[in-house]
Every structure is written in C-alpha cells, then in structure tokens.
Amino acid sequence: MRTNADCVIIGGGVIGAAVAYNLAKGGMTNCVLLESKYLSSGATGRCGGGIRQQWSTEPNAQLAMDSVRIFKTLEEELDTDIEFLQGGYLVLAYTDEDVEQFHKNFELQRRLGLDVEILQPEEIATRVVRQLNTDGVRMATYCPSDASANPFLTTKAYADAAVKLGVEIELFTPVTRILREGNRIVGVETERGIINTPRVVNAAGSHSVLLARTVGVEIPITPYRREILVTEPLERFLDPMIISFSFGIYFRQVKHGSVIGGFAYPDEKPGFNEESSVDFLTMMSHKLSFLMPALKHVKVVRQWAGLYDVTPDAQPIIGETDGVDGLFQASGFSGHGFMIAPKASSLLAQLILGQKPDLDIDRLNVRRFSEGDIDLDHSVV
Amino acid sequence: MRLTRHPILEFDRGREIEFEFDGRKLLGFEGESIAAALHANGVRVLRESIKKKRPRGFFCAIGRCSSCLMTVDGIPNIMTCVTPLKKGMRVETQRGKGSVPLAEPSSAGPPPSETKRGTDEVATIPLAIVGAGPAGLSAAAYAGRMGVETVVIDENDVPGGQLIKQTHMFFGSREHYAQIRGIDIGDKLIANLSDLPAKLMLGTTVLGLYPDRTLSLLTAGRHVRLRAGAVILATGASENMLAFENCDLPGVYGAGAVQTLMNVYGVVPGKRVLMVGAGNIGLIVAYQLLQAGVDVAAVIDAAPEVGGYHVHAAKIRRAGVPILISHTVLRVTGPDRVESAEICRVDDHWQPVPGSETTLSVDTVCLAVGLTPNCELAFQMGCRQTYMPELGGLVAVHGSHLETSIPGVFIAGDASGVEEASTAMIEGRLAGLAAAEWLGTEFDADELTRLRAEAAGSLETLRAGPFGAKAREGKKKMLSSMNEDKADSK
Numbered sequence: 001m002r003t004n005a006d007c008v009i010i011g012g013g014v015i016g017a018a019v020a021y022n023l024a025k026g027g028m029t030n031c032v033l034l035e036s037k038y039l040s041s042g043a044t045g046r047c048g049g050g051i052r053q054q055w056s057t058e059p060n061a062q063l064a065m066d067s068v069r070i071f072k073t074l075e076e077e078l079d080t081d082i083e084f085l086q087g088g089y090l091v092l093a094y095t096d097e098d099v100e101q102f103h104k105n106f107e108l109q110r111r112l113g114l115d116v117e118i119l120q121p122e123e124i125a126t127r128v129v130r131q132l133n134t135d136g137v138r139m140a141t142y143c144p145s146d147a148s149a150n151p152f153l154t155t156k157a158y159a160d161a162a163v164k165l166g167v168e169i170e171l172f173t174p175v176t177r178i179l180r181e182g183n184r185i186v187g188v189e190t191e192r193g194i195i196n197t198p199r200v201v202n203a204a205g206s207h208s209v210l211l212a213r214t215v216g217v218e219i220p221i222t223p224y225r226r227e228i229l230v231t232e233p234l235e236r237f238l239d240p241m242i243i244s245f246s247f248g249i250y251f252r253q254v255k256h257g258s259v260i261g262g263f264a265y266p267d268e269k270p271g272f273n274e275e276s277s278v279d280f281l282t283m284m285s286h287k288l289s290f291l292m293p294a295l296k297h298v299k300v301v302r303q304w305a306g307l308y309d310v311t312p313d314a315q316p317i318i319g320e321t322d323g324v325d326g327l328f329q330a331s332g333f334s335g336h337g338f339m340i341a342p343k344a345s346s347l348l349a350q351l352i353l354g355q356k357p358d359l360d361i362d363r364l365n366v367r368r369f370s371e372g373d374i375d376l377d378h379s380v381v
Numbered sequence: 382m383r384l385t386r387h388p389i390l391e392f393d394r395g396r397e398i399e400f401e402f403d404g405r406k407l408l409g410f411e412g413e414s415i416a417a418a419l420h421a422n423g424v425r426v427l428r429e430s431i432k433k434k435r436p437r438g439f440f441c442a443i444g445r446c447s448s449c450l451m452t453v454d455g456i457p458n459i460m461t462c463v464t465p466l467k468k469g470m471r472v473e474t475q476r477g478k479g480s481v482p483l484a485e486p487s488s489a490g491p492p493p494s495e496t497k498r499g500t501d502e503v504a505t506i507p508l509a510i511v512g513a514g515p516a517g518l519s520a521a522a523y524a525g526r527m528g529v530e531t532v533v534i535d536e537n538d539v540p541g542g543q544l545i546k547q548t549h550m551f552f553g554s555r556e557h558y559a560q561i562r563g564i565d566i567g568d569k570l571i572a573n574l575s576d577l578p579a580k581l582m583l584g585t586t587v588l589g590l591y592p593d594r595t596l597s598l599l600t601a602g603r604h605v606r607l608r609a610g611a612v613i614l615a616t617g618a619s620e621n622m623l624a625f626e627n628c629d630l631p632g633v634y635g636a637g638a639v640q641t642l643m644n645v646y647g648v649v650p651g652k653r654v655l656m657v658g659a660g661n662i663g664l665i666v667a668y669q670l671l672q673a674g675v676d677v678a679a680v681i682d683a684a685p686e687v688g689g690y691h692v693h694a695a696k697i698r699r700a701g702v703p704i705l706i707s708h709t710v711l712r713v714t715g716p717d718r719v720e721s722a723e724i725c726r727v728d729d730h731w732q733p734v735p736g737s738e739t740t741l742s743v744d745t746v747c748l749a750v751g752l753t754p755n756c757e758l759a760f761q762m763g764c765r766q767t768y769m770p771e772l773g774g775l776v777a778v779h780g781s782h783l784e785t786s787i788p789g790v791f792i793a794g795d796a797s798g799v800e801e802a803s804t805a806m807i808e809g810r811l812a813g814l815a816a817a818e819w820l821g822t823e824f825d826a827d828e829l830t831r832l833r834a835e836a837a838g839s840l841e842t843l844r845a846g847p848f849g850a851k852a853r854e855g856k857k858k859m860l861s862s863m864n865e866d867k868a869d870s871k
Contacts (some may be wrong), residue, residue: 231433232458233478248496257478265496276587278597278606279498285604286493294481296648297456303589 011203013044017158018345028229029166036174046306051147053341063340070342078157083255087239089146116143177214185326206309208331227280229303233257308335313374384647392647398468415461428475436717438631509609514542516794517615518570520810525577527817527824536586539542541567546640556624611816618752618795632719638751651745656680658749660738673792681708746853771855772798780863782815
C-alpha cells in the first residue's frame with residue numbers, strides 16, 4: 001500500500017470509483033482508493049440501477065441529465081460493457097398531490113430541455129408497456145431517454161480505468177480515522193497503516209458521517225434501510241423502469257432478464273439495519289402482481305437491503321468542507337447516487353484539481369444546511 | 382420404460398390420464414412427477430439451456446438443481462421433477478428464459494393496502510422443523526417426548542425424505558433400524574409421532590427464514606408466515622455434479638435421481654448404465670438397477686480402492702458387473718442424449734493415462750460422487766458457516782447439541798454434514814432434545830440427560846471404524862470451531 005498520495009478516496013462504491021477515475025484522468029494519478037470490503041459492497045451494489053432524469057429540483061435534474069450524456073458514451077470511454085440501456089422511465093400518478101407535483105416537474109424538466117411528456121392512462125398500453133394494470137392511475141410522465149445500467153459493471157469499469165491510469169485500489173482496508181492537523185487534512189489511518197495525504201474524498205455513503213466525525217465534522221446524513229428483490233430471468237418484455245412515489249414502487253427488467261424492484265416503507269426507522277424482512281417480500285409481491293398481474297407466476301429468487309444516505313433535502317453533499325482544507329465530501333446521495341455518479345464525480349474532480357466546475361455545485365456544499373435554505377426534492381422513491 | 386415387476390416394490394400408480402407435450406398427446410399417471418411421466422414416454426430433453434441452447438434433462442429429481450424447468454400451462458420455469466402431473470396439462474419444452482404469459486386478464490383485485498409493516502397474519506409454533514426426512518422426523522419425536530409442540534415442514538407431498546426411495550436394508554443394531562429397508566423406516570418414524578404433539582405440513586416450501594425466526598412458507602399456492610420459538614434445519618443435501626465433456630447431456634443423472642425415478646415412480650432410467658462412484662450409494666444404486674432389470678456396464682471410481690462396504694461391492698461383482706478403480710469418465714457423446722461414455726484410467730495424481738481410453742455403449746451415466754449439505758436457510762439467517770471438506774463443503778458451525786451460532790436455531794442430518802440416514806436420525810434426536818431444553822419447556826431433566834447420553838453413545842458407535850473416519854474428523858474440527866466461537870464471544 002502506498003504511504004504517500006495526492007488524494008485518498010474512501011469508499012469503493014460508484015462515487016468513489018468514478019471520482020478516482022476522474023482525478024486520474026485530470027492528471028492526479030497518485031491516488032489511493034480505500035474500501036472496507038469489496039467494490040460495490042455498499043449501497044451501489046444493492047441499488048436498482050435506474051438512471052432517471054425526472055427530478056423535481058434543478059440540481060438533481062441537471063446532474064442526472066448531464067450524467068445521462070456521459071453514460072451514453074461511457075462504455076466507449078471506459079472500453080467495457082456496463083449494460084447501459086435507454087429504456088425510459090414511466091412515472092405513475094395516483095393522487096391529487098401527484099398530479100399537481102407532476103405538472104410542476106414537467107415544467108421544470110422541459111425548461112431544462114428534457115424529452116419528458118405527459119401521458120393519459122389509456123396511452124400507456126399503446127405507447128409504453130402493454131402488461132401494466134392502470135387501475136387508479138390518474139396520469140403519467142414518460143421520458144424515453146431515461147435509462148438504466150448495471151451498477152457492479154459500472155463501478156468496476158471506473159475502477160479498472162482508474163487503475164490503468166495509476167490509481168491504487170486497496171480492498172478490505174477499513175479506515176479507522178481521517179488525520180487532521182489544525183485546519184488541514186494530513187492523512188488517513190487504516191487497519192493496515194497510515195497514508196499521508198493532503199486530500200481526502202469522503203465517499204463512504206451512510207458511513208461518511210462516522211468518518212467525518214473523526215475530524216470533528218458533522219454532516220447531516222441519516223441512514224435508512226431500503227429493501228429490494230429480484231425475480232428469476234425472463235425473456236425481455238419490459239424496457240422502461242416503472243415507478244410511483246405515492247403507490248410506492250420502482251421496478252425494471254435487467255439485461256439478464258430478471259425483474260428487480262423495491263419500495264420504501266414510509267415509517268422505516270433510521271439506522272444501519274441491513275436485514276431483509278418478510279414484510280417487504282409480501283408487500284412487494286402484492287404491489288408487483290397488482291401493477292403487472294402476469295408477474296404473479298414469476299418466482300422471487302433473492303431479496304436484500306441497502307442503505308440510503310439521506311440528507312434533509314434529498315440532494316447530495318458535494319464539495320470541500322469549511323474549516324478543514326482538503327476534506328471533500330461526496331455522499332448523502334439519498335438513494336440516487338448511481339444515476340448521477342458520472343457528473344457528480346466529474347465536478348468534484350474539477351474542484352479538487354483546482355479547475356472551475358462546469359456546473360455550479362456550490363449549492364451542494366454541506367454549508368447549505370447551516371444556512372437553512374433548503375429545497376427538498378419530492379421525487380424520491 | 383415403466384417397471385411392471387420388481388423384487389421388492391409394488392407400484393401403486395394413480396389413475397392413467399392424458400396430457401399434452403409439445404402438442405402431442407401422451408399418457409401418464411396422475412400424481413407422478415411430470416418429468417417421470419415424460420421419461421416413461423421416452424422424452425429426455427426437457428429444455429434448452431439459455432445461452433448455448435444445449436439440450437437439458439433433469440439431474441437431481443428432487444427439486445434442487447433447476448435442470449428440469451419447463452413451461453407448463455403457459456407458465457415458464459416450472460420444476461417438472463417435483464410438480465405432480467394432472468389431467469390435460471399442457472407441457473412444453475422450454476427454450477430460452479421463458480416468457481411471462483401476456484394474456485393475463487386484469488383480474489388484479491384491489492390495490493395492496495397502505496404500505497405498512499406487520500399487516501399479514503402470523504401463526505406461531507414452539508418448534509418448527511424444516512425437512513421431514515430421517516433427521517427431521519426423529520427431531521420431532523424426541524422434542525415431542527419432551528412435551529414440545531412441533532410442526533415438521535417439507536416441500537414434498539410424502540414424508541420420509543430420501544428414505545422413500547431406499548429399498549436396501551440398513552446395517553447396524555436394532556436401535557438404528559438395522560435389517561429394515563429405508564422405505565419402511567420412514568413409515569416407522571412417522572408412526573413414532575402418532576401420540577405426540579407433532580404435525581406434518583407437507584407440500585410446503587420454506588421460502589425464507591428471517592431474523593426473528595419467522596418462516597416464510599409457500600403452501601397450497603399461498604404465502605403464509607410462521608413464527609417459531611425454535612427452528613431445527615433438517616434440510617438434507619444435494620447431489621454433486623462432476624465436470625466432464627458434455628456432462629449436461631440428458632442421460633447424465635444423479636444417483637438419487639435414478640433412485641427416485643426407479644423406486645418411487647417405477648420408471649427405469651435407461652437400458653444400460655455407467656455408474657460413476659464406488660462408494661455405498663454408487664454400489665447400492667448399481668444393485669438396485671440390476672434388480673430392476675437394467676444392465677450396468679461398469680462401476681468406476683477415481684479412487685484407488687472401493688469406497689463402499691465390501692458386502693455391497695461383492696453383490697454386484699457376483700452379478701458380473703466390473704468395478705474399475707482408478708478410473709474416471711472423460712466425456713459422454715450423443716446428439717441430444719447420452720449414447721456412449723468414454724472412460725480411462727487415472728494415475729497416482731488423478732490424471733488420465735493416455736492410451737487407456739475405452740468407450741462404453743451406454744444410454745445413462747449415473748453420478749454417485751458425493752453430496753453437498755443444504756445450508757441455505759442457515760446462511761440466510763446469518764448462522765456462521767465454515768468450509769469443512771470432510772462434511773461435504775460449507776456447513777453451519779454447530780456444537781455437540783447441534784446448536785448453531787444463532788440462539789434457537791439447530792441443524793441436523795446431512796444439512797450439518799453429509800453422513801448416512803442412521804446418523805441423521807440420531808442427530809435429529811439430539812437436536813430435538815436441545816430445542817426442548819432451549820425452549821425451557823417443562824420436562825423430566827433426568828430423562829433428557831439419559832436420552833442425550835444414549836444418543837451421543839449411538840453416534841460414537843455409528844461413526845466408529847474406518848468408514849466413519851471422515852465424519853468423525855469433520856465433527857471434531859467442527860466442535861473446536863464452535864468452541865473457539867464461544868470463547869471469542871466471552
């Protein structure tokens with residue numbers, strides 16, 4: 001393991017791997033990425049792999065749209081298959097609040113140039129998906145350029161490309177604390193020794209809170225368990241991701257053919273619990289077979305859980321930490337880190353490299369929470 | 382081909398019925414497995430593999446390996462080796478991954494209730510035992526003797542586990558059911574439960590085991606939950622595959638699958654068989670094949686000596702079947718089913734000896750190359766696991782009372798390490814006693830101590846001698862692993 005680095009990235013999820021790659025691509029190749037287990041072992045490897053641009057706040061929507069632009073050529077850039085597919089996202093509205101919010105979202109997203117459209121329930125079968133039960137659906141929005149990809153392959157692709165450029169990746173290397181002298185970062189202490197570095201990227205998802213605390217920094221991230229399941233593979237029948245905030249569901253068919261999906265319990269207690277529950281299995285089966293009755297014959301092969309690292313406004317924390325030079329935060333992605341990883345990581349790398357980010361990310365700095373001016377994103381599943 | 386006469390078994394087949402296979406009308410018997418009915422009609426290819434489009438038949442015949450998935454009545458991925466045949470069934474060779482039936486009427490019913498936890502009903506039981514084989518049934522009997530109310534869950538419609546196909550007599554002393562055929566031991570174990578507070582829940586699959594010892598069950602097409610005070614996992618083992626050229630060709634079957642086909646359904650696996658593995662299972666099944674009138678070309682084993690009892694080996698040698706030690710199977714050939722098998726000698730380093738190849742004309746290759754414990758439920762629950770080759774692979778770490786690293790969860794029989802039905806029964810008894818003790822049910826403590834000592838003594842006897850060496854060694858290592866854990870947690 002290197003003992004001196006220009007930057008140490010903590011966390012081997014898609015964010016950490018993508019930041020490492022973008023730093024190396026920008027010329028900072030003496031970087032070390034530390035991961036306590038294996039690549040994608042945290043939230044990245046547990047997520048649904050959706051890439052949605054239909055968000056209700058401008059930063060989230062902009063980050064997602066720019067990320068899709070990067071995703072489109074990422075396989076070429078990283079020279080490997082990541083199962084990227086622009087199958088679209090169909091978002092279902094069931095309540096008055098949904099309808100009102102969807103119209104607002106539609107306005108914002110169109111203003112940003114997104115190819116989103118409003119569909120009436122009867123248009124869904126002919127335009128998007130035939131097997132969907134639209135009972136109770138008031139309207140829907142559909143964005144054909146929304147996409148999906150394989151989170152494991154994407155993270156590995158970024159990591160492999162980073163290593164090729166000179167980055168060192170150390171797996172099964174838990175960080176015990178970040179080292180600080182006065183108002184600047186000086187290193188990282190791991191279970192396998194110390195790395196001296198002036199820069200640390202804290203990309204450890206929900207665990208970022210604990211790491212930040214080792215240098216006396218509080219970041220407002222709360223971990224919430226989110227459960228998910230996957231079925232046996234089937235021949236391709238479903239291109240878009242189908243989601244609904246009020247009904248509470250998201251699901252898609254992955255390239256291999258399995259249907260993967262989940263929902264969030266509104267009363268889920270915060271904490272680091274990653275256990276699977278039989279409640280989820282039952283409820284998810286009900287929901288899936290209600291929305292797509294044909295799926296009631298399909299077997300669930302696996303269920304698991306992961307942690308959303310939720311911030312008060314459901315938007316990520318990206319940027320340098322006031323008062324601690326060299327401590328960069330890249331967490332709090334609130335359940336949508338995978339889909340905005342390409343752009344978020346590129347912007348953070350620009351910041352670390354001393355370049356001017358090509359999109360204003362100052363408003364994603366952690367200081368926004370102490371300034372008290374937050375803009376909650378409503379489009380979270 | 383169906384067996385009509387057998388020296389030991391009488392086949393009580395159900396009603397003869399008509400069903401459809403790829404548009405053809407075929408006859409089968411109601412209640413037998415779809416795969417058995419097809420086999421009896423000469424159909425060996427059940428599906429095409431997903432990527433390479435290779436023909437596939439069944440392999441394990443007990444619902445473990447997923448090699449037999451077909452489309453039945455329009456629904457893909459049906460495990461035909463364990464799905465009972467019904468009149469008028471429409472069975473199709475499955476090509477690819479299978480498609481969702483599109484023409485599903487939108488009889489979706491009301492939308493699911495509010496997204497809230499704990500809305501489903503949960504039944505409770507002091508002790509749930511998963512698996513109604515020798516270990517599970519024995520556990521129920523001994524827990525029952527301690528006054529514990531028990532439900533024994535099994536995915537099969539018939540209790541007894543793998544005993545239901547074992548036509549041979551057991552060895553040992555009377556307390557281990559020696560001189561009785563496996564098929565009759567199962568009946569005795571069930572009879573043992575008659576006056577006890579034990580209930581059988583058959584045709585029920587345990588889908589999952591959750592942290593608060595809640596079992597998620599699929600029974601009669603419905604999903605139900607059961608919360609248990611204690612759980613005993615007596616889930617048995619799965620047959621091992623052997624890697625050689627074309628080993629996925631229909632006609633390459635597990636030894637247990639051949640027993641199921643032949644001894645449960647009365648369907649012979651083929652005309653001429655190569656048996657791979659000269660341990661007790663290989664030798665016994667080779668003899669059973671001879672009893673059913675099937676020609677056995679040879680029994681081969683890569684080891685330099687016969688692994689099974691000499692009395693079994695002698696029986697098949699007397700029948701003129703060669704037992705070739707230091708031999709392995711190189712490949713099988715055939716367009717969509719086995720037509721021949723090439724075998725050869727292996728040297729001291731298990732490597733094929735060039736020039737020693739022989740081709741046997743056989744239509745079936747039977748693999749008796751060991752078993753792997755079925756530990757999925759234990760691992761899903763988070764029981765600590767360890768790799769123990771002597772016990773068949775990954776096993777849940779357990780102590781001498783069959784307790785796992787999770788309080789209230791016990792494991793017994795082949796699931797705790799592959800041995801034999803006799804040891805499985807004794808382990809079941811010990812697990813039953815331990816569960817009763819853990820539950821704190823009111824019982825006669827002296828009686829428990831006496832029964833426990835008796836069982837421990839039996840295990841020692843059964844594992845004595847050269848044939849028990851592996852299990853002895855494995856269980857010893859297991860115990861020290863468990864004790865280390867206990868020391869760590871102090």
